[in-house]
Amino acid sequence: MTDGPTYGFDTLQIHAGARPDPATGARQTPIYQSTAYVFRDAEHAAALFNLQEVGYIYSRLTNPTVAVLQERIATLEGGVGAVCCSSGHAAQIMALFPLMQPGCNVVASNRLYGGTVTQFSQTIKRFGWSAKFVDTDDLDAVKAAVDENTRAVFCESVANPGGYISDIEALAAIADEAGVPLIVDNTSATPYLCNPISLGATLVVHSTTKYLTGNGTVTGGCIVDSGKFDWSASDKFPSMSQPEPAYHGLKFHETFGPLAFTFHGIAVGLRDLGMTMNPQAAHYTLMGIETLSLRMERHVQNAKEIAGWLETHELVDYVTYAGLESSPYHDRVERICPKGAGGLFTVALKGGYAACVKFVENLEIFSHVANLGDARSLVIHSASTTHRQLTPEQQEAAGAGPNVVRISIGIEAAADLIADLDQALRKAHG
């Protein structure tokens, strides 16, 4: 089928990027389990390597199954192109890689997935890059943090774990003013609930490991480009606007226009960093995406009911879910994620650290795992696990204090989940 703006999300999540296999007529996208692809002749091979013709060379760069997933996610996000890679963390490095050079920085929200805080505050320093963390609700602080070496602003649409909602429009305006892209991690919201590109984001990154796959089977990541950024407006992005020494002097922006970032991500990023998604992983994620809207609707419906119930529970201090009227982010839901605030939130327990550990241990339906966005309900005590490497100040800023448990609400029966939470809360305080 041709992908047009006339098709609804529910149609595109099943069809975008896929067509019956031309060789066999197979209706479901085959898993092209092949490392290499036969060239028609020497001229064809040369054209592929010169990027004069689009096609398959070697699966570190491109693979037909992965390509279907790339087109599907790009379409759902309203972007012009996407590059899939091996994990969400790989996607973040792949997104920054063409933008940054030693000495450059990214201005990042201080409310991010714990692993991202570690990646940005520690690991990227080895590349000579750095991150400046700011409270992205304080727009003056964001503006003040942007300097001449800033090459991107980075936030999460619905921030893990607290469920905070970023004012993407306001942050996009600041990034535009500074002439740098806004990168939005849309993992927790998914394109069904939030469309960062329509709110002004340049790039969207995903951990496809979570809701897009939706069943906790494979890790993966994706970078979607809006195609809207003018890489040649300044001299800040030489990999895009100047001859790229890593690709025999090719000028990506001049040659590929709005697809420059996507082509660079494949031709240089995947070629040299090698953070490739394998076709099996792409297959699982394609299966998941077919039901994304149905699952997200149920995640939201369950999360609303359960967060509301927890909020009134005598053993609960507070619940941070933007879908609750008590949330300071409640007003942003309609503007930023009109179909709901997702399925992820935190609950603070009376009884602090000890009660949280007991609570997590006594849950039966909920699994205690370092994951989120699964069809099954998941729970984790962030302070003793995912956010353990962070300082107490960073934990608090990230909404992962010692008295807080992160809950990823699944698509099971809400009544069963409530009963499970209730018995575990009682045991935690017993």
Ligand SMILES: *Cc1c(COP(=O)(O)O)cnc(C)c1O
């Ligand atoms: C899980 C997650 C990541 C990292 O993704 P991996 O696939 O685990 O590498 C990044 N951002 C957010 C919001 C996440 O939830």
